[in-house]
Amino acid sequence: xxxxxxxxxxxxxxxxxxxxxxxxxxxxxxxxxxxxxxxxxxxxxxxxxxxxxxxxxxxxxxxxxxxxxxxxxxxxxxxxxxxxxx
Numbered sequence: 001x002x003x004x005x006x007x008x009x010x011x012x013x014x015x016x017x018x019x020x021x022x023x024x025x026x027x028x029x030x031x032x033x034x035x036x037x038x039x040x041x042x043x044x045x046x047x048x049x050x051x052x053x054x055x056x057x058x059x060x061x062x063x064x065x066x067x068x069x070x071x072x073x074x075x076x077x078x079x080x081x082x083x084x085x086x
Contacts (some may be wrong), residue, residue: 003084004061006031009046016068017056023071029084060084 006024010017010033036043040082050057050064058065059065060083065071074080 003029003086004027006084007034007059008032009034009036009042009050009057010055011035011037013034014055020056020058023075024070027080027084027086029086030079 006029008017008024010020014033034042034046036046046055046057047053050060050066052067054067056067058067058071062081063081065074065083068077071080074083
């Protein structure tokens, strides 16, 4: 079963980014990362899309999930599985 594309704006050593990666790994899904260290020019893109300045910012398909706390809350509610089609 395939899931919608996942995009995460992140920084390599951000603890919330690390936690988001671990949660997504536990779900068995793949995602694309935009490192704001390697591609700092994409920060403005992230802000325009999310309205937020902090990382991570996670998108599942066209849905802006938010940061790790938002992702974790969706998981706790069971809504993340529905969003991921898993």
